[in-house]
Amino acid sequence: MSEEADAVVAGEPPGKRVRADAQRNTDALLTxxxxxxxxxxxxxxxxQITAKAGVGAGTLYRHFPQRSDLIAAVYRHEVDACADAAxxxxxxxxxxxxxxxxxxxxxxxIGTKHGLSTALHSGDPAYAGLPAYFQQRFVPVLRDLLDAAAEAGEVRADVDPYDLLRATANLTRPAQDDQGYTRRMVTLLIDGLRYGARK
Amino acid sequence: MSEEADAVVAGEPPGKRVRADAQRNTDALLTxxxxxxxxxxxxxxxxQITAKAGVGAGTLYRHFPQRSDLIAAVYRHEVDACADAAxxxxxxxxxxxxxxxxxxxxxxxIGTKHGLSTALHSGDPAYAGLPAYFQQRFVPVLRDLLDAAAEAGEVRADVDPYDLLRATANLTRPAQDDQGYTRRMVTLLIDGLRYGARK
DNA sequence: TTGCTAAACGGAACACTGTTCCGTATTGTC
DNA sequence: GACAATACGGAACAGTGTTCCGTTTAGCAA
Structure with a gap:
């Protein structure tokens, strides 16, 4: 799911092959x-984006007709990258x-998401599915990690992954530029999880 | 406090009188x-603003050098109007x-404040004093209303005005375009206040 | 390999912003 | 009524997002 280029509308059954340069440019733009x-x-x-991607403005607008399409694609891409790291x-x-x-x-x-939460609440239909996608990708991943840690007796077993996700995100928001603070708080959160584990 | 024009920096002790046309335009712009x-x-x-005010762009920028100055002034103006209605x-x-x-x-x-909350969190120093102003003007007003109602035995006496202010604002945010919903919820809130009043 | 066509490219051109500047008009005072 | 000082308005500038179209390229077939 995280591989393969995010097609413009993400789904064209007719076997129209994507041209290699188009693929290359889409990736460059996303990056x-x-x-x-x-x-x-x-x-x-x-x-600024087209310059960094070494691409003309027309190219960007062909692949991402609306600015929100680009934002949504980047977001999906990063959600995937983060989930796949687990x-x-x-x-x-x-x-x-x-x-x-x-x-x-x-x-x-989360820290790189300046202004995204605002965009998310703009009502643009392009963003409609994003929160669901976020949840759909992250909750299972975190659940696996939690289960494994619980099974090893390292943390309590009664923590809801979605709660932990939200809590971590909220913890991070006010200090997106202070790595140290965020790490200390997340560590604290995990120490909290360990409290009451059987080990 | 709500009267008199909001001067650019709101405070010039030297008795430099403000010219009548300047005053008129400032008001027109604010409105x-x-x-x-x-x-x-x-x-x-x-x-769009200068056109509606019947004023040139230069005039706007003389009175409000930064966009944030205009926003802050409008906000103060409306806070005053709302507080003075009590x-x-x-x-x-x-x-x-x-x-x-x-x-x-x-x-x-609250309902007319599209995007203001976002602007408020932008870190622009022009907005620094706004939340405090908000609180400073509204809390006493609401406290008076609450006290009077409590004294008449209409509502409980143990409600913090600031809490009620926040709760009402939060209630309103998700449905800024649905008057009916907001009214129902606020009424519910007030019914909650009445519960336990001595009457 | 070569030729051909559909597809994609890039950037100039356009429309619409925020902001500055300065010649002109207005105000308040003597 | 004259004259500074002040304020006015809108043209001009700079920087956006977006469209358009002549040019280039990828992929395929002979």
Missing amino acids: AAAEVFAASGVDAPVR PALAAEHDPLEALTRWLWRFTGF | AAAEVFAASGVDAPVR PALAAEHDPLEALTRWLWRFTGF
Whole structure:
């Protein structure tokens, strides 16, 4: 799900192959937009994005007719990247460490979302499915991490993944520019989880 | 406090009299901006405001060098208007009715604040004093209304005005375009206040 | 390999912003 | 009524988002 290019409308059954240059440019735009959004927020000038992607304005508008399409695509892309990081962490570290590291990773994701929450509430239909997507991708991932840690006796077993997700996101918002603070708070949260574990 | 024009920086002890035309234009701009902001949000085009005020762009920028100055001035103006409405209501109606009507009036104030809350969190120093001003003007007003209603035995006496203010504002936000909903909810809130009153 | 066509490209051009500047008009005073 | 000082308005500038179309390229077939 996280692989393959995000097509404009994300679904064209007729086997029309996507041209290689089109694919390349879509990717370049997504990457460039992600960087620019992180640095300057989602209201950053379009030309800044096209310049960084080495692409003309026309190209951007062909792939993403509305600005909101680009934003939504970038968001999906980053949700995927963050969610997909979990299995690797779970394989490399013991359950508690994997959980901790993934939550840190998640705070990084949230921290780059300047102005996105505002855009999300703008009523633009392009964003309609985004919160659901967010939940749909992250909740199972976090549930797995939590279950593994609980099974290892590292944390309590009665924590709802969605609650923890929201709590972490809220913890991060006021201090998106202070890594240290966020880490301390997330660590505290995890210490809270450990309280009452059987180990 | 609600009278007299909001000077640019709101305080020039040296008795430099303000020219009558300047005063007139400042007022016209404030009125026009309030209408435009209510209709199109605080990001509405400047020319729309100057046109409605029958004024040139230069005039706007002389009185309000930063856009945020205009927004802040409009906001103060409306806070004043809303707060000043209370004494009249208290004189015309019995305490409970006055309280109810003023809260409705207050929801009207909140409902027109499209995008203002976003602007407020932008970190612009021009907005720094606004939340405090909000509280400073509204809390005493609401406290008086509550006290009067409590003294008449219409509502409980243990409600914090600031809490009620926040609750009402939060109640209103999700349905700024549905008068009916907001009124029902505010009425419910007031019924809650009445519960346990001595009458 | 070469030729051909549909697809995609890029950037100039357009429309619409916020903001500045300055010649002109108005106000208040002597 | 004359004259500074002040304020006015709108043209001009700079920086956006978006469209358009002549040019280039990828992919395919001979």
